[in-house]
Amino acid sequence: MALIKLTIKHLIFDRIFLVLASFVLLFAFIPVFSYFSMRQLQEISITTSLTLNSFILLLMTLFGGTLVMWRDIERKYTYTVLSYPITRTNFILSKFFSLIIILFVITIINFAASIVVIHISASLYKSTLPILWLNIFAAFFMEFLKYTLLLGFIFLFASFSTSFFTPVFSTIAVFIAGNASQGIYDYIMKGSNELSHFSKLAAKLVYYVLPNFSSFDLISYAAYSLPIHIQSIVYTSVYFLLYLGAVLSLSIAVFNKRDFS
Amino acid sequence: MKKPLILCVLFISILTIFFPYFSKDMRSRPLFEKLGYTPHGKFYRAILGEFRWFMGDYLSFKSIIYYGGNVDKIKQGKFKDVEFYNLFETIQTSILLNPYNEDAYYFAQAAFTWNIGHAKDVNRLLKYVAKYRTWDFLPPFFIGFNYAYFLKDYDKAAVYYKKASAISHSELFTNLAARYFYEGGRTELGISYLKMMIKITRKKSVKKVYEIRLKALDAIYKIEQAIKKYEHKYHKKPQSIKELLNAGFLDEIPKDPYGGKFYIDKKGKVQTTSKLTFVKRKG
Numbered sequence: 001m002a003l004i005k006l007t008i009k010h011l012i013f014d015r016i017f018l019v020l021a022s023f024v025l026l027f028a029f030i031p032v033f034s035y036f037s038m039r040q041l042q043e044i045s046i047t048t049s050l051t052l053n054s055f056i057l058l059l060m061t062l063f064g065g066t067l068v069m070w071r072d073i074e075r076k077y078t079y080t081v082l083s084y085p086i087t088r089t090n091f092i093l094s095k096f097f098s099l100i101i102i103l104f105v106i107t108i109i110n111f112a113a114s115i116v117v118i119h120i121s122a123s124l125y126k127s128t129l130p131i132l133w134l135n136i137f138a139a140f141f142m143e144f145l146k147y148t149l150l151l152g153f154i155f156l157f158a159s160f161s162t163s164f165f166t167p168v169f170s171t172i173a174v175f176i177a178g179n180a181s182q183g184i185y186d187y188i189m190k191g192s193n194e195l196s197h198f199s200k201l202a203a204k205l206v207y208y209v210l211p212n213f214s215s216f217d218l219i220s221y222a223a224y225s226l227p228i229h230i231q232s233i234v235y236t237s238v239y240f241l242l243y244l245g246a247v248l249s250l251s252i253a254v255f256n257k258r259d260f261s
Numbered sequence: 262m263k264k265p266l267i268l269c270v271l272f273i274s275i276l277t278i279f280f281p282y283f284s285k286d287m288r289s290r291p292l293f294e295k296l297g298y299t300p301h302g303k304f305y306r307a308i309l310g311e312f313r314w315f316m317g318d319y320l321s322f323k324s325i326i327y328y329g330g331n332v333d334k335i336k337q338g339k340f341k342d343v344e345f346y347n348l349f350e351t352i353q354t355s356i357l358l359n360p361y362n363e364d365a366y367y368f369a370q371a372a373f374t375w376n377i378g379h380a381k382d383v384n385r386l387l388k389y390v391a392k393y394r395t396w397d398f399l400p401p402f403f404i405g406f407n408y409a410y411f412l413k414d415y416d417k418a419a420v421y422y423k424k425a426s427a428i429s430h431s432e433l434f435t436n437l438a439a440r441y442f443y444e445g446g447r448t449e450l451g452i453s454y455l456k457m458m459i460k461i462t463r464k465k466s467v468k469k470v471y472e473i474r475l476k477a478l479d480a481i482y483k484i485e486q487a488i489k490k491y492e493h494k495y496h497k498k499p500q501s502i503k504e505l506l507n508a509g510f511l512d513e514i515p516k517d518p519y520g521g522k523f524y525i526d527k528k529g530k531v532q533t534t535s536k537l538t539f540v541k542r543k544g
Contacts, residue, residue, distance in 0.1 A: 039367060039461070040362070176310075220314060
């Protein structure tokens with residue numbers, strides 16, 4: 001617990017982190033941006049709010065994750081901490097949970113800012129669609145889960161890497177692949193009659209191994225007030241828990257074997 | 262401390278002097294650089310993840326702003342000076358990225374049908390949008406209108422007008438279609454369509470374009486009605502609009518808001534020298 005508090009404190013006072021957090025101020029420009037729209041100011045402001053939240057969380061995840069793992073190892077801080085009676089598992093989990101808490105708080109702040117800007121945009125031109133706040137909150141929360149999962153990958157790569165770049169670029173690659181996996185899988189399976197059994201199997205394997213980030217995307221449901229099926233939310237949440245469990249366990253296993261001397 | 266400050270002031274001064282030249286160069290660059298080439302939507306969609314929705318909105322804004330900047334050329338009928346191909350590709354990508362995007366299909370309908378003659382391509386986009394926006398009557402309404410007015414495929418038009426009626430729970434579209442099919446009033450259909458568009462359009466600049474076209478169609482409709490009355494009375498077609506005036510079926514020759522002059526062609530149809538685009542002013 002003390003380590004969680006300490007990590008949060010360190011991060012909050014970190015200059016890079018503060019710069020990233022100040023991106024929240026960009027929410028103020030959303031009503032101006034949505035004003036360019038011909039007929040869907042409300043929908044644009046919801047889409048933009050969720051996109052901005054996603055962007056902020058992405059930067060926070062990439063830099064926050066790298067800051068707490070790589071920098072601490074680089075400055076021999078990890079070595080000092082681990083000389084105290086604290087297990088490596090506890091160390092890595094404390095770091096991970098402190099970042100999750102920060103990501104969650106930022107998501108809530110962004111959601112609160114969105115409520116204001118969406119109200120402003122919606123008052124400028126009446127949309128034919130209602131604002132479903134529950135859908136919007138669900139979309140924000142799913143983005144939070146998505147970046148928590150991505151954070152797991154940063155920890156996995158940082159657990160064995162000695163350079164700053166490996167965790168960052170590997171995680172970006174996972175992010176892109178995870179976003180594309182569903183689309184590419186659907187595309188391949190559409191023309192599956194022409195594919196060999198082996199190719200189909202290989203495509204399925206890659207699809208199962210890569211994280212499926214598209215399942216966390218509820219932006220269209222939030223912006224265009226589409227009905228969200230509870231079953232999809234439950235499936236995605238279970239998928240999230242299982243996948244995160246696997247990634248974190250692997251990170252801990254690798255980190256436990258790491259030689260710091 | 263002083264040296265860097267002096268250097269900074271020097272750079273800013275040189276930049277201030279240099280900027281007009283830079284800006285002039287930017288203006289003179291080929292048009293495609295301003296709108297740019299947009300990668301294919303499917304490629305974008307695969308890598309962008311949840312950023313695709315925002316990117317879809319952004320691309321439609323980019324198109325609307327580009328179109329707004331070239332509106333004078335469009336009004337004057339200088340269509341070759343406008344990158345319509347890139348514009349269409351951008352809107353197409355925007356729709357692929359965010360098929361719920363209302364601005365994109367609305368803009369496609371406004372920009373690519375009347376003067377450009379891409380009603381068939383626009384209908385393809387609208388059909389794609391209609392699959393997603395199942396609550397919205399506008400895509401089937403636009404498809405129906407395009408089939409009837411531009412493509413003259415009345416059977417298909419009827420199908421889509423019926424769909425628009427079912428979604429909006431209004432008989433307006435089926436009534437419109439029926440009136441058009443049985444009375445052959447192409448101008449009347451155009452007038453009804455434009456009146457509706459003026460009612461639902463938010464942007465003043467777009468509204469203005471519709472209002473001018475409506476004025477022109479109103480004038481054509483007035484002349485067409487006078488021709489009908491003339492034919493009914495004299496059992497022959499009038500040779501000119503002046504004949505209608507002399508026979509008392511018109512109080513005055515209606516003005517073409519595009520600056521052209523109305524005339525009756527050899528087939529007895531009302532035409533205008535402006536071809537419904539703004540006539541270039543001399544000088």
